Amino acid sequence: MKLTYPAILLNFKSYKEAAGNRGLELAKTAERVASQTGVIVAVCPSIVEMAKFVQNVSIPVLSQHCDPYEPGPFTGAVVAEHLKEIGVAGSLLNHSEKRLKLSDISAAITRLRGVGLDTVVCADDLAAAAGAAALEPSAVAVEPPELIGSGISVSTAKPEVVAGAVKTVKAVKPNVHVICGAGVSSAEDVRKAVALGSEGVLLSSAYVKSRNPEQLLLELCKALLV
């Protein structure tokens, strides 16, 4: 299923809370909330389990990573053509926990686009956001690494980074979407992000580790709609 914006992207990373059936439950919860609220919610599960997610939920599933290679003798690589066959909507690229060189981001975008998949390039700061935008991915996700997993939202702690990324990316390529992430944990965090021009949020720990992920996501989705 195609990813459109505004959207909430849930990255399951390699958290134990999102492994196996627990991850699938989190994805089904996301699917339920997306259908109740009409908000686009995408999940980025563990790469080794992605096929299961595509088969069991009808919301967009994104890979957490894609390598720039063509299919061939690359042990352990994640290649665009295989992602296409699995049926995912696209891929995150250059997450701060899975960095790529700029030339590799560019090559991965070209390969993913070539097979009709979406690309969400993560960027640490404004300079990286500008560089990413120039490559024309579907979206740039600005995430200051020091706030990742902190529970302190980028939209509260560094509003200038969110507003600056929106301005910078749109100046480079107006058609590239901009979202933000790092520490996003509450409806207020989402409201602030939207007020700063963000077209959604990318979050992980607050959702994956929540005692009540359904309630949390419902609140985040409602905040995105306001």
Ligand code: G3P
């Ligand atoms: O990919 C999302 C991410 O890096 C933010 O993580 O745990 O701060 O929501 P978290």
